[in-house]
Amino acid sequence: MAWSLGDQVRTIEKLAVIFGEAKNLPPKGSCNADSGRDVYCSLRLDQEEIYRTSVFEKTLNPFIAEQFRCDIPRDFHLLNIYVNEREKVSNKDKVIGRVSLSRGDILKFHAKEHWFNIEPVDADSEVQGKIHLFLALQHFQNGLQLSSIHPLSEEELFRSGAETRLVLRIAECCDLNTIRGYCDPYAVVALYRDNVKVDQKRTKALRKTSRPSFEETFDFFLPRDWDRFEVKVSLYHDVQLGSSVFLGEVRLGCSAAELRQQEPVSAWYYLGPREEFSKKNNYPELGALRLKLHFTSDTVFPSSTYDQLRQLIVSSWQVQPITCSAAYIISQLVPAGGKEAITPLVRVLSETKQIVKFLRAVAEHEMSNTSDATTLFRGNSLLSRCVDEFMKFVGMQYLQSTLRSLIDRVLSERKPCEIDPTKLSDEAKQLPINTQNLKSYADEAFEAITKSAAECPPILRELFNALKRLAAKRFPKNSRTQYSVVSVFVFLRFFAAAILNPKLFDLCPPQRSVDPQANRTLTLISKVVQSVGNLTSKNVEASRARVGERQNFVPYKEEYMWRFYSQFLNESHPQKVTSFLEMISSNLKTISALPRESNNSSPPVVLKQGSLTKRAQNRNKLGLKQFKKRYFFLTSKALCYSKNKDGNPLCEIPLDEVLGVERLREESFRLNNVLQIVQPSGILYIQCNNCVEEQEWLDLLRRLTASNRHKVQAFHPDAFINGEWLCCRSRFEGERGCSPVSRTELGAQVDLDRELERLHSLVISNWNNFEALTENCDTILNSQSQGTLGGLRAWQDDFTLSTSFESSVASNSGTSTLTDTLNNNLENGDVARTPTYIQEDVNKTADELRAMTVSGRKTSFEIDDARSMKVALMALAKCAKELENWHRRYRDYQKTGTVRGTKQAPISLEDNYIVMKPVLSSQASHKR
Incomplete structure (x- = not known):
């Protein structure tokens, strides 16, 4: 490497x-x-x-x-x-x-x-930002600075009569608070001894910047009898016709003796609240x-680092039994049903085109252990969680095109739909109106879903087809099962879940408020959608004749829902549901023959929308009125904006004409979170509301334009203002960019390295469960064949996995390292020795041991094949060791290249020091 x-x-x-x-x-x-x-x-x-x-x-x-x-x-x-x-x-x-x-x-x-x-909150506590300071002691004799190459001792300095001065340089600040959109900062430096201010100096005020570069140096005379003193650096926003606004401060306790013995201090510091506020306790x-x-923090290495782990995950579908595959084991190691592991697993398998094969293998395993077809996939099994995540991952645009208009109507119209008589003040008057409102929404949802089969992503159709075939094979006498295994996912876990929680499925902006009445309406619609998913011409024969047989029809607990459903249902519903399920689970070779519901008048699918600030295009003079609030819509075809959400588009930019999407530096317009969209006709500048929103728009625009032709290879990180580019000072507006564009993976939907690192972090943070599973495999193997393990255990003599970890972030952080660095080596093929064990379960039969579960360490795990499981655990352990070695080396490298003051020291999250960017050195460079 x-x-x-x-x-x-x-x-x-x-x-x-x-x-x-x-x-x-x-x-x-x-x-x-x-x-x-x-x-x-x-x-x-x-x-x-x-x-x-x-x-x-x-x-x-x-x-x-x-x-x-x-x-x-x-x-x-x-x-x-x-x-x-x-x-x-x-x-x-x-x-x-x-x-x-x-x-x-x-x-x-x-x-x-x-x-x-x-x-409580007050102005003295509302601070943010950082400041970069240089601090040193300098000695002068007769007005000349003494050489630092051959420093004098304290006794020599005393005899020579040299004068000692504290030199403090304020280099720069960043991320300061803004006051009404602006910041005119200046700094005040004060010297204290015994809490008494001795001297004070200040910088000049800089205008309209939250990242001021002061580069001013101050020196303070230190009497010889001073040992300990304090320096306070305070930041203020300058108000010309009023009192300055406090922005934060740093207080440094110093020792003259220590400063004499070390190199000058150079470090970033976080700004804190006023000392008076921080001491309040009443x-x-x-x-x-x-x-x-x-909160997770992952240190992601280059792709080649994850080759072994990637191969283990990608080939999981080939392992028999599937429960002994790396992907299956990782999902079971994580507590709370393995929720944290599902997302990275699904994304890795999706990006490598192995997701359907893996889910087919898991479904076959779960079906083989299920005797009752009515409970199939109803629980929170691995397959259910993976399919849930997979549908969200690949089906969001499908969901948007199907349900977005309905959700917008419900949230904007706010019609009452409550049909529970106990919640109505006037049942006779309100119930008929509310029932009709709910029926209107339910009809719209039903029609939108059942007419959307042709829009279902092909990869989902392939998965549903595989599930239907497996169900037909496992339960040949129950023809309804092949439809129910599809409907339980697409209706119950996809459409109904999205209606119930539209924010979670991006069907409405996160900032949009959902009032209690609209939330109740969505809940009722979701209930109806769940129920119609159970309707097919196979399992509901003569549905209208069965309306009176509640227990054999729709399992509603509430009487009012049953009454509504009996009014809502008609003879066409079962046939439409059956037809829809048949179409989305058809063989892919017949997909092209599926009828498409076309509606040329329907608006394009909106992938992202929101209120942003844009700079008027084709303007040469800088003015406040150039920036205006506009409502932006991003579809799969174009980016457009209007004066408000319901207004007509003022401008539409086809995505295939976008030449690049990059960030703009703050210095251009004194604004943060500004993006530039490069077009043949010019550059559109848009300011997002915060850094998270900026990243979301940037990622989505880059992904949608990744395959565009004629994209620029260089761009200007600053704007063209007053006749010149502020970055390169060129006066030709058509000048080629002066900085290379950001590197992006063309067409990549998934950051594979990031997802693999997350899986590795989960394995490390749940190593106690890993060891528990390993121990139980050993117990089973020893009981089955004592003394003839061949070598499945011999590896552990040379490869002991510690249960104690070091971590600089969280227990599940990617920067964790094993205390013993997972020891020395894993020697492949060294299977000569079989160690002796203390067997606590030797009296158990082989069947009992095979069925035993690991418990007491936050997990439960069924062992189908101990020998195959042990092989998979060995492979995962080897990957863990390799990756943890890289994490250890990187931590050592950070320590080597990190200056905290003048001392080499580990990173402390509670310390006010901030890590300077490491400088690569030959001693800190490691190669495999």
Whole structure:
């Protein structure tokens, strides 16, 4: 492997926040303890808002029940969850309080549900950003600086009468808070001794930048009797006709003796709140917020590093039995049903075109262990979870084209559809109207689904066809099963689930609020869709004649749902469902003969939409009015925008005309999160609302334009303003770009290296389960044939896997390393020795041992074939060792190339020091 550790290594972080509920929020008025508030929560990376929940009206104990997931595209210091009150009159929302979590806090509460106290907020605590400082002691005699090449001792300095000065250079800052969209920062440097200010100096103010480059140096005289002192660097936003706004500060406790003995300090520091605020402890009671956090950080190496693991996963479908394959084992090692492992497994197998083969093998295994066809795939089995994830992964555009218009109607029209008489104030008047409203929506959903067969992705049809054939083979006497195995996925787990939770399936923007009435309507529609999925001409003969036989027809628990369903159902429904299921599970050779429902008047499928700020095109002068809010729509064919969501398009850009999509540097317009879309006619600049949204638009646009012809190979990272490109200073507007475009994988839907690293991280973080499974395999093999294991166990003498791990991130982080680095070597073919074991289960029969499960270590695992399972575990262990060795080398390399002050030191998440970018050295370069 001929790559250096300093190259092509990425760190990818992912965050998921599940909002549970808030309780005991303070009442709005001091006089009325029961007065509720209109509250919502907002999620921020430092001070940048990336998500906002729905508003919950007139309550002090809102039940939120929302979740948000994203990749984190930038470095951050604090994760802040604000509890806000909406003010309808003033239109200026009020902050009730916040929960503020450092990276260390996030890791401590990873995957745990916890009640967090809500703390107060004021201007002195609302800080973010970093500052780069240089700090050193210099000695002067007769106005001349003494040489640092041959430093004098303290005694020599004292005898010579040399003067000691503290030299501090403020280099630059980044990610500072903006005040009304701008930041005019300046810094104040103060020297303290015994909490008494001795001297103070300040920089000049820089205009309109959150990334100021000060490059100013200050020196302070230090008396000889000073040993310990403190330097405080404070940042402010300059207000010309008022008081400056505090942006944050850094306090450095220093020792003159230590500074004399080391090289000058050069490091980044996080800005913190005022010391006075951080020392407060008499907070008022503001309630608590229940959250569940998931945070992963994976260090991703180049593709060749994962060759062995990739081969094991990709070839899993060929292993017999399938339960002994690498993919199956990894999914079973992870607690909570293996949820964390399902997504990377499905994506790796999908990208390598092996997903249908693997799912077919898993389905065959599960069918062979099922005797009752009515319960097939109804549980939360591995196949069910994989197919769920696979349908979401490849079927999102299909889902959008089928249900997006219905969801938009329900959310915008807000028609009452409640049919539960116990929830109606006037049943006689409301029930007929609500029933008709619900029937209208249910009819639309049913027609949209049953007419969408031709739009179903071919890969899903191939999977459904495989499942139908397996069901027909396993249950030849039950002709209904071949349809039910398809309907349970496509109706129950796909369409009905998407209607029930449209945000989770991208059927409505995350920022769009779903009020309780619309949410109830979606729930009722989802119930109907679930039920019609059970209707086929095979299992519902003479359906109208059976309406009275509840127990043999549709399993509704609620009386009101049964009454509605009896009105909704007609003779054509079973035949339409049967026809739809037959079409989406047909042999692919007959797909071209399927009839297509065409509707030329229907709008194109919208893949992403939202309100963004754009810069007017073909303007030469910079002005505030050039940037305007517009509502953008991105389809598979074009990017267009209008004045508002319902307005007519003002501009439409065909995607096949896009020459490139890149980020724009902040310096051009003093704005963050700006993208540039390069076209033959010019460049369109659009500003996204936050860094997460920017990354989502960038990734989607790049993926949709990846195969475009004539794409540019270079671009300008800055804009053309006042007659010149700010990046290269060329005055020719048509000048070729001065920077190479970002490298993208053409047509790649999946970052394979990232997904493989995630699987490796899950194996490492669940190594206790791995060892438990290994031990049980050994017990079974010893019972079956004592002394004749041939060598399946001999490897462990030379390859002991430790259960203790070191981790610089989370327990399931990709930067984990085994304490013993998984020991020395795994010698293939060294099978001469068979160790002796303490056998606790020698009295058990072979059948009992074969059926035993691993439990007590957060997992349960059935062992079908201990010998094949052991071979697979050995192969996985070998991959784990190879990858963990690379993680260990990379951590050592980071330590070697990291300057924290002047000391070589490990990275500490709780320390205020920030890692400087490692400089590659010959000592830190490792090759395989």
